[in-house]
Amino acid sequence: MKVEAAFWDDSGVQRLTTDQQAEIRARYGGKEEPGAKPSAADVSVVLVAREDDGTPLGCGALRALGEDVAEVKRMYVVPAARGRGVSKAVLAALEDAARERGWTTLRLETGSLQPEAIGLYTAAGYRPIAAFGAYVGDPDAEESLFFERVLG
DSSP states (O other), X not given: OEEEEOOTTOHHHHHHHHHHHHHHHHXXXXXXXXXXXXXXXXXXXXXXXXXXXXXXXXXXXXXXXXXXEEEEEEEEEOGGXXXXXXXXXXXXXXXXXXXXXXXXXXXXXXXXXXXXXXXXXXXXXXXXXXXXXXXXXXXXXXXXXXXXXXXX
């Protein structure tokens, strides 16, 4: 497996993010995601984990929130690749990319019905925080949990 940079509109990235959103809607009874949806215009970093043959296994992205803060977006691993360390590899690569850009803090939103994500983030040193940015006051964020990590 390798983790490499990609473009937001890459067909593999779009397939992964579409699958991620379908899984989220299924877990939350059809609800749309809270906050501002990421786009090619506001996503600064997109990474894809691929098998040696190029098959996409997972993805993640970063959206700048301020001078030294970015948000982790669209973390997803295909079901067949779960349990193989793909999410850990993508998250570590996103953190490295953030450091390269001078971002010192990463924030994210995840849902209360996503124990796998909560476990990944807490094990990686993310701590709970209050809602931030577009999530503040968003009624769709009632089942959301928010996390932050200051990068060392």
